[in-house]
Amino acid sequence: MTVVLQAVGSALAAAFDMFWEVLWPLALGFVLSAIVQALVPKQAVARVLGRSDARGFLFACAFGAASSSCSYAAVALARSLFRKGASFVNAIIFEFASTNLVFELGLVLLILLGWQFVGAEFAGGLLMAAILWVLFKLTLRDPMVAEAKAQAEKGIVASTMEGHGEMDMSVMSGPFLRRLFSQDGFTSISHYFFMDAYSIYVDLVVGLLVAGALAAWVPTSFWHAFFFTSNQTVNALWGPLVGPLLSMISFVCSVGNIPLAAVLWNGGISFGGVVSFIFADLIILPIINIYRKYYGGRMSVYLLVVSYAAMALAGFLVGLAFDILGLTPAHFHVPALTASPSWNYTTFLDLALIAIIAVMFYRFVHTGGPEMLRMMAPPGQGHTAHDHQAPPDEHDG
Numbered sequence: 001m002t003v004v005l006q007a008v009g010s011a012l013a014a015a016f017d018m019f020w021e022v023l024w025p026l027a028l029g030f031v032l033s034a035i036v037q038a039l040v041p042k043q044a045v046a047r048v049l050g051r052s053d054a055r056g057f058l059f060a061c062a063f064g065a066a067s068s069s070c071s072y073a074a075v076a077l078a079r080s081l082f083r084k085g086a087s088f089v090n091a092i093i094f095e096f097a098s099t100n101l102v103f104e105l106g107l108v109l110l111i112l113l114g115w116q117f118v119g120a121e122f123a124g125g126l127l128m129a130a131i132l133w134v135l136f137k138l139t140l141r142d143p144m145v146a147e148a149k150a151q152a153e154k155g156i157v158a159s160t161m162e163g164h165g166e167m168d169m170s171v172m173s174g175p176f177l178r179r180l181f182s183q184d185g186f187t188s189i190s191h192y193f194f195m196d197a198y199s200i201y202v203d204l205v206v207g208l209l210v211a212g213a214l215a216a217w218v219p220t221s222f223w224h225a226f227f228f229t230s231n232q233t234v235n236a237l238w239g240p241l242v243g244p245l246l247s248m249i250s251f252v253c254s255v256g257n258i259p260l261a262a263v264l265w266n267g268g269i270s271f272g273g274v275v276s277f278i279f280a281d282l283i284i285l286p287i288i289n290i291y292r293k294y295y296g297g298r299m300s301v302y303l304l305v306v307s308y309a310a311m312a313l314a315g316f317l318v319g320l321a322f323d324i325l326g327l328t329p330a331h332f333h334v335p336a337l338t339a340s341p342s343w344n345y346t347t348f349l350d351l352a353l354i355a356i357i358a359v360m361f362y363r364f365v366h367t368g369g370p371e372m373l374r375m376m377a378p379p380g381q382g383h384t385a386h387d388h389q390a391p392p393d394e395h396d397g
Helices: 002-039 042-048 054-065 071-084 088-100 103-112 115-139 142-152 162-166 176-181 183-217 220-226 232-250 254-267 271-283 285-295 297-324 345-365 369-374
Strands: none
Touching: 002 103, 002 176, 002 183, 002 254, 002 345, 042 054, 042 071, 054 088, 054 115, 071 088, 071 142, 071 183, 071 271, 071 285, 088 115, 088 142, 088 271, 103 115, 103 254, 115 271, 115 297, 142 285, 142 297, 176 183, 183 254, 183 345, 183 369, 220 254, 232 254, 232 271, 232 297, 254 271, 271 285, 271 297, 285 297, 345 369
């Protein structure tokens, strides 16, 4: 019994250590994302994503990078944009950019794994989106898109993130700076911040707990054998192929899979394998099931196949490019897996962001925030989520 308690304690301690390391970059990323969402209306996004050309592709990547990092929210928002006039191709590109090119993902990667992984994630994310766009152009046919459109228009509720996809709480009147510093702007930012936090907290907690358990319980020798670390050529080829498959069965998505990526890197997966693993949060099994409900069975299988191909290829090519340029880091023990909190810059930044969160929470609670979260439709409800405008500030004169 004592051994079991010690093992559980070690796993929980590792999970908390990682959480403390990533708290401030995650919170800061959410604040930046909330500001963008509060100032850019979704209808405007849908209008510029109507054509599947190079301009639409670039806008899909840009708007996706500025939106929520939650995979379930990204999938719901992509369907909402598709129904509002965005092309299917641009909606899916937007979705992938939302989970691979966002602020908070880069900041968490920087803290846990280093700048090389940040560069690989963003370069690889753009490369993966470009590969997806080409694959769509070569293989996606109009009848399949029409079938997906008909299914999407049914408005089937498939996750608790439906409200995230439909709600638009942006502040649209007035110049940019006036909107940013207005009371309505602060209200909208606080609402988007906590809606995003609500969207990912389960995945983040599960990801940290699973990563903590793997770090504490699975010996490094197992990972070395599984990733063929004794043969660098096989390791470089195997990593990008198996990375997305490990992500699929982990059931963890969004920023929650970054702690798992750190454990895999610690265990010997290749640089490209880490990148492809992170990319694959949009093909975990629950999301594939949501694709089936949103767009039909045929399209869900199609998205799984082309997405896996793009993720594996992009991970391999980015790993190869970084290796040729001499930028691939040597395998190292990830400090966050064992480093306990101390009085350093991480602690001070965590405390500073906690104070900011507390101020936003006060605003959130006193401007209808909890009621807004309750409007995010749970699975099984026989209706679609509806628009929710930012509530008027009770203190506005």
